Amino acid sequence: MTEHTPTPGLRTDTTEEVAERYCDELLLALRMKDVPGNRIGEVLAEVRDHLASSGEDPVDAFGMPQDYADALTAGRSAARWSARALDTAGNAAGVAGLLWAVAGVTALLTRQPAVLTEFQIVLPVAVAVVAPLLVDVVVTARRATVLGWGLLVTVALAAVAVLYAWMGPLINVAVPAAVLLVPGLLVAAAWIIATARTVDPVVDPLQDAVSTTRRRRRDGLLFTALLLLLVVPVVVSVSLQRLS
């Protein structure tokens, strides 16, 4: 059989859109399996080439994105639990560092002592443990299951918020701003740098090494800038709240 040649006027954008939608879903499925960015780039390029050559429907040719990702990673050993635990601990420390730094800066700006509560310790651990699990569920589960989990998490968060507002913090220790600010800044900076270095973009196999390195750096900087952009409004709003 000869290679598929698109007929002018008949090959609409829809065919390419279907292929691109499939590639998007496949990318996500491969990311969830910790496949490196350069390998994902190769898989997607091969899928695009095959679909462009054959004119086939992506699901007919490769199966559902999740199943194709399973087939591509069959036989690969999953990440060890110790590596996952280390990741979770690192993320929890990073979020805690950010919270401490925000509390420290706010205390400095308002010239009041910083307040250490259980919120600054429990919340980062909860975020680091629950967030990856939720992402896993959203990506792999059926819609009904996702809605169920979403509802459960919303109800749990609301219950915790109401309980916290009613009872107040269990621990309430006033400390000098520097006690939270200095370790908070150090831990947050270390976490941001470490995470920015592990940014692993999806790379087109035909892209040269220089462009790939440049792209990695750009994505790392973008990640850092995004985090800082998230932190600044928090500092400003908390400071304003405490001043008022």
Place this chain on the structure above:
Amino acid sequence: MLDLAVLAVIAQGQTYGYRIGNDLRDLGLGTVKGGTLYPLLARLEETGAVATTWREGKSGPGRKWYEITLTGRDRLLQEGARWRTFARLTSDLTDGPDTGTTSAAPAPASTRTLDAGAQ
């Protein structure tokens, strides 16, 4: 068995995924879906049986070209010989006039080894 057929197709000269699928079909091996073919090609690459290069494709996206390596040729020779022996023995067994009467006899040692190899 499909690995062997794919490796044999690649041994005929540099080629790419979609063309391998077409060649297999032309050889009478039926339609091999991309979802089966590409993971198999990835395994062949991982084991060093084939080497790959990326080039600009006619249809726009890059195209991955496959070429057999020395390791791949060795594997093709060894597994090909095993497969031919297995196919010959199976043909002899099924073509024999007394197929029904010999089933209780113990299989020769060489056949048992081949069965293990074929799996």
